[in-house]
Amino acid sequence: MPSQIVSLVVNGEQREFIAAPGATLLASLRESLGLTAAKRGCAQGACGTCTVLVDGRPEVSCLVAVETVAGRSIRTLEGVAAGGELDEVQSAFVDCFATQCGFCTAGMIMVAEALLDRNPDPSDEDVVEAISGNVCRCTGYRPIVIAILEAARRRREQAPQEVASR
Amino acid sequence: MARLRGRGYASVNYPTGMNLGGDPSQALIHATTTGTFVISLSSVDLGQGIKTIAAQCAAETLGLPIGNVLVDTADTDTGPHCMGTFASRGTHRVGNAVIMAAAEARAVMLEVAAEELEVDAGDLETDGTGFIRLKGAQEKGIHITDLALAAHFKHGRTISGRGIYLKEPSAPVPETGEMDPDSCQAHACTAAVVEVDDETGVVEVLELYNAYEVGRALNPAMATQQVEGGAWMGVSHALFETTEPYYPRRDHGPRDFAGYLMPGPADIPLQHSLFLERPAANGPYGAKGIGEMTANAPIPAIANAIFDACGVRLDTMPFTPERVLRGLDALHG
Structure with missing residues (x-):
């Protein structure tokens, strides 16, 4: 071939x-x-x-x-980073110390983006399920779960303003 | 059948560094034309955060904002020497070397500032925002950017410093075996709360309480991350990880990472962590090493909690359902 x-x-x-x-x-x-x-x-x-x-x-x-x-x-x-600006998920990963070595980070952020696209208000369990196919050997996962929940919160807070500015 | 709850604890004393034939690390630091201090290291950041710690140590010593420090871990062919990031030595060795280098650079920085401002270097201080000022006369000062430009283009000075930390070799005393193998020791205690299902043998870790005495936690958020990530790895070793899990025949067993068991995000315990700070005399700003030790105490703590829960004393990792059930059978027939 x-x-x-x-x-x-x-x-x-x-x-x-x-x-x-x-x-x-x-x-x-x-x-x-x-x-x-x-x-x-x-x-x-x-x-x-x-x-x-x-x-x-x-x-x-x-x-x-x-x-x-x-x-x-x-x-x-x-x-993901529009015009060089970190998006909500990326900045929440930074602020919540959700990375150490960084090898899993790209995959974690992409499953988080997909989760938040279809479910803007996920529960703790929803986040755990979303990242359950992604292995992290450094953080013990909890900071990643917290970061994704925080990103969802920030995105929800921003959404009404975006609608209003249209 | 029942879910039996138990608690256990374990402690660890952990050495910082080693001294096989001497244990040195070096740091070099220099100011660029615009007042960024570049630290050259051969120490590698693999996620433990040595670049952040090195930048903090330099900023603190120089008296400048951390944004004025750039850490370049270059490569081991061209950089200053580092034995490596192992033995929980990075913060201690590299931090000390960076402080020594930054102190030398700070002295040059103040000398040049003294020339520029026509005052005595001993009367100058840094304010932490980027200015070098005359003590008691705050309006007389110069910003590091202007100072670095002046050093390069007017005074012909190189604002730089050299640092090394060496743990000297220590041979054992033949008669007693006595020696000085490490620089200091960090201490920790973990208490675990577990539930053991006496029908399935499955152990679940519900909570971990981590108390760490690490000299000084130079970056408390990163130290907490180290403790809790390490505790996760301890749970993983205690309950899951083995390349040879029990199967009747080896060829039924796992062959690759797809079948290598580790706790996932749904298996993590609630963690409570705190630091007791007793600065080490020879540590950078009092810090001891915190790295490898974080995976240690959770394992015996979980073993003790299993014993407390169901009376089964396990001394081989991982504490799998099969081992718990065999233990229960041995106890109850």
């Missing part, structure tokens, strides 16, 4: 690149497009650090053959 040109919409931008047969979405992002926020951890879908959003849904990109998502919309951590 020959290599082929694959086209993706990555963080809102149309990107084309040559993908070797069987190339994963993770390898394509990291090696073809230079987007290295998503990390290669276990490479078998067990640790979640490679999580990106495919059409808004969190997927472990190490298990996705890139041809199977051709033309779809991919969101990575690089697309």
Whole structure:
């Protein structure tokens, strides 16, 4: 099977690149497009650090053959900070000390973004469930749960103002 | 069948650093033209926060805002020497080296300021906001940005400093075995509250109380994070982690990380942590090491809590349901 040109919409931008047969979405992002926020951890879908959003849904990109998502919309951590400003989830991770080594952080933030997109007011249990596919070896998880709840609160507080300013 | 509750505690004394043939770390610091102090280190930040601690130590010693400090951990080919970040030594060794380097740089900074302001360096002080001022005459002062520019372009001075902390080698006394292996010791105690299900053998850690004497917690939020993240790892070792869990046949067992058990976000206990601060005489601003020790005390505390809950004394990790049930069978037949 020959290599082929694959086209993706990555963080809102149309990107084309040559993908070797069987190339994963993770390898394509990291090696073809230079987007290295998503990390290669276990490479078998067990640790979640490679999580990106495919059409808004969190997927472990190490298990996705890139041809199977051709033309779809991919969101990575690089697309989260709008204009270089940290968004609510990122700033809450900083303020709540939700990182140590940082290897899980990109995946944690992407599952948090997906959670808050579909549920702006999650419970503690909702957050725990959302991050249950993501491994963290440093923090003991609690600061991450607290940060995501805090991000949800900040985003809810901001939402009415955005509506009012329209 | 019942869920049996128990409490247990355990303590740990933990050495800061080691001295196999001597244990040095170096720091170099210099001011850029605009008054940013760059600390060059070969010490690696792998998430424990040494860059933050080094910046805090430098800012405190220089008397400048932490925003004026940049930590460059460069690489070990070109940087000053560091033995490494292990043995809970980073804060102690590197912090001391940074303080020594920053103190030398501060002395140069004040000398240049004295020339610039035409006063005696001994009469100058830093105000912590970036100004070097004449004591008792607050209007006479200069900002570090202007001072660094003047040092470079007017006075031909390099505002810099060198630092090293060496724990000298200590050979054991042949007759007694006595030696001085570490620089100081941190102490901690963890109390665990657990529930043991006597039908399934599953142990759940409900709460952990962590009390740590770490000299001085230079950054209390990061120290708490270290304690509670480390306690999580202790819980993980106590109850979950093994490459060889019990299975009737090895080939039924796990083969990779997908089958390697660890507690997830739903398995975490409620934690209560506090620090007792008794500054160490040889520590940077009194700090001792806090790193590896944080995973230690939770494990025997949980073992003791299991014993308190159900009478089963486990001495092999992890304390799996299978081991708890075998213990209960041995007790009750």
